[in-house]
Structure formats: C-alpha cells, structure tokens
Amino acid sequence: GAGVSQSPSNKVTEKGKDVELRCDPISGHTALYWYRQSLGQGLEFLIYFQGNSAPDKSGLPSDRFSAERTGGSVSTLTIQRTQQEDSAVYLCASSLSSAYYNSPLHFGNGTRLTVT
Amino acid sequence: AQKITQTQPGMFVQEKEAVTLDCTYDTSDQSYGLFWYKQPSSGEMIFLIYQGSYDEQNATEGRYSLNFQKARKSANLVISASQLGDSAMYFCAMREDSGGTSYGKLTFGQGTILTVHP
Numbered sequence: 001g002a003g004v005s006q007s008p009s010n011k012v013t014e015k016g017k018d019v020e021l022r023c024d025p026i027s028g029h030t031a032l033y034w035y036r037q038s039l040g041q042g043l044e045f046l047i048y049f050q051g052n053s054a055p056d057k058s059g060l061p062s063d064r065f066s067a068e069r070t071g072g073s074v075s076t077l078t079i080q081r082t083q084q085e086d087s088a089v090y091l092c093a094s095s096l097s098s099a100y101y102n103s104p105l106h107f108g109n110g111t112r113l114t115v116t
Numbered sequence: 117a118q119k120i121t122q123t124q125p126g127m128f129v130q131e132k133e134a135v136t137l138d139c140t141y142d143t144s145d146q147s148y149g150l151f152w153y154k155q156p157s158s159g160e161m162i163f164l165i166y167q168g169s170y171d172e173q174n175a176t177e178g179r180y181s182l183n184f185q186k187a188r189k190s191a192n193l194v195i196s197a198s199q200l201g202d203s204a205m206y207f208c209a210m211r212e213d214s215g216g217t218s219y220g221k222l223t224f225g226q227g228t229i230l231t232v233h234p
Contacts, residue, residue: 031220042207043224050220059221089159101149101168101211105222107161 002026004108006092012114013082021077021111025094032075033093033105034067043091049075050097082115089113118142120208120225127230129198136183137193137228139208145169147213150191151222152180155205164206167191195230203232 005024013019025032034046045059049069060066064082069075079086089112093105121140129135141150152164167175167182175182183192195202206229209222 033221035224042226043209045221045223048221056221091161093161101147101213102166104151104163104166105161106163109160 004092004094004106006090006108006111008111009109010112010114012116015084015115016081018078018080019082019113021079021090021092021113023075023077023092023108025073025075025092026106028096029094029106030072030097031095031103032069033095034075034077035091035093037089037091037110039088046077046090079113082113084115087113087115118225119212119223120210122206122208122225122228124228125226127228129195129230129232131200131232131234132197134194134196135198135230137195137206137208137230138190139192139225140188140190141208141210142189143210143212145212149211150182150184151209151211152182152191152193153207153209153224154202155207155227157204161207165193198232200232200234203230205229 007022030051033048035043037043047057047067049055064080067077089110091107091110093107095103095105119142148169150167154162154164165175165177165180167184174184179196181194205227207227208225211222
C-alpha cells in the first residue's frame with residue numbers, strides 16, 4: 001500500500017512568511033508524528049498525535065509552530081513568520097498505534113524547507 | 117542528560133566484514149522499546165530492527181542483529197557481511213513507557229555514519 005506522503009517535497013520561502021507542510025499518513029495508522037532534521041543532525045521531535053487524544057506538543061520550539069490533524073488522518077504543520085533557523089527537513093511519520101511497543105514509525109520522504 | 121547516545125560519529129568497514137554500531141540509552145522505565153533506522157543519502161528513514169525491554173532473546177532481521185545488554189543499557193547494532201549499499205547514517209531510537217501524553221514518541225540519537233569500502 002501507499003506509504004506516508006508529504007508535500008511539498010521542497011519549499012523555499014522568504015523570512016517572515018508563513019508556510020504549511022502537509023502529511024498524509026498510512027491508512028489505518030492512528031499515530032502521527034512530526035520531526036525536524038537539520039543538516040547532518042539527528043531527529044528532533046516536534047509533536048505527535050494519537051487518535052483522539054490531546055497531542056503531545058512538548059517538542060514545538062516556539063509558538064510560531066503549530067500543527068493540526070483533521071479527521072484523524074491528514075496533518076498540517078504550520079510555521080508562522082519563518083526565520084532562517086527554521087531551515088531544515090521536516091519529517092512526518094505514522095505508526096499503527098503508539099500503544100503497541102513494537103510498532104515502528106514509518107517515515108515520509110520529508111519536506112526540505114529553506115528560509116532565505 | 118542524553119536519552120540516546122551514539123558515540124561513533126563515523127565508522128568504516130571493509131565490504132563483507134561485520135561491523136558494530138554502538139548505542140547506549142538512559143531511562144528509568146521498566147518497559148521500553150529500542151529501534152534502529154537507516155538513512156541513506158537519499159534521505160528516507162528505513163526501519164531495520166526492534167528490541168523490547170522484556171525480550172530475552174536478541175533481535176535479528178536478516179543481516180542485522182541487536183546486541184542487547186540491559187544491565188549496561190546498551191543496544192548495539194551488528195551488521196554482518198557488509199555491503200556497499202549499507203553505507204548510510206544509522207540512528208538508534210527509544211520509546212519509553214512514560215505514561216501520559218509523552219508515551220509513544222521515539223527519541224533519536226545523533227546517528228553514526230557508516231562507510232563501506234570495497
């Protein structure tokens with residue numbers, strides 16, 4: 001079946017503009033995650049959704065970042081008033097359920113965000 | 117304190133030889149899971165292998181095996197018979213049973229770049 005789909009694959013924006021990144025998880029996966037990866041670095045957790053529970057927003061770096069998940073499926077990560085330090089690859093992942101310990105995350109190919 | 121530590125920024129191995137990538141973790145939970153991912157230069161994240169904290173046997177998946185030493189809090193990845201296509205960044209990650217809304221996310225280490233020489 002289809003994997004995790006992210007769009008756009010690349011986004012170049014000017015400093016101060018708002019951007020929206022989209023993630024379409026694997027059908028049937030109830031958990032959805034957003035991570036950020038700067039060049040040559042590890043993955044930084046941003047936010048995660050599990051079913052109808054309140055999302056874990058503990059990784060969002062500032063109030064310029066927000067995310068929503070509509071209908072338990074598609075998610076949008078919004079960055080307002082972008083800054084150059086926001087430049088990174090934004091990775092979305094989904095898993096069958098975070099209640100299953102051995103349920104791995106399946107990642108999309110990411111959105112490469114460049115803020116000029 | 118770092119929850120996942122990968123002390124080897126880069127590793128080199130000759131084709132067809134085995135290589136061990138180190139991972140140590142820090143948790144006070146009794147229930148947790150450990151994962152390894154591969155990230156080639158193309159950028160995709162590929163799930164390789166999983167080890168649960170209560171699993172008595174070391175996990176194996178084809179050429180990948182996990183050397184799990186619970187008392188030492190280490191979960192090293194062993195790749196046997198290395199291939200040129202194994203050249204990539206490798207990440208160790210942990211899911212903890214922290215309860216509440218923190219449960220479920222994976223925390224990643226900084227990664228190890230593996231280069232396989234012909």
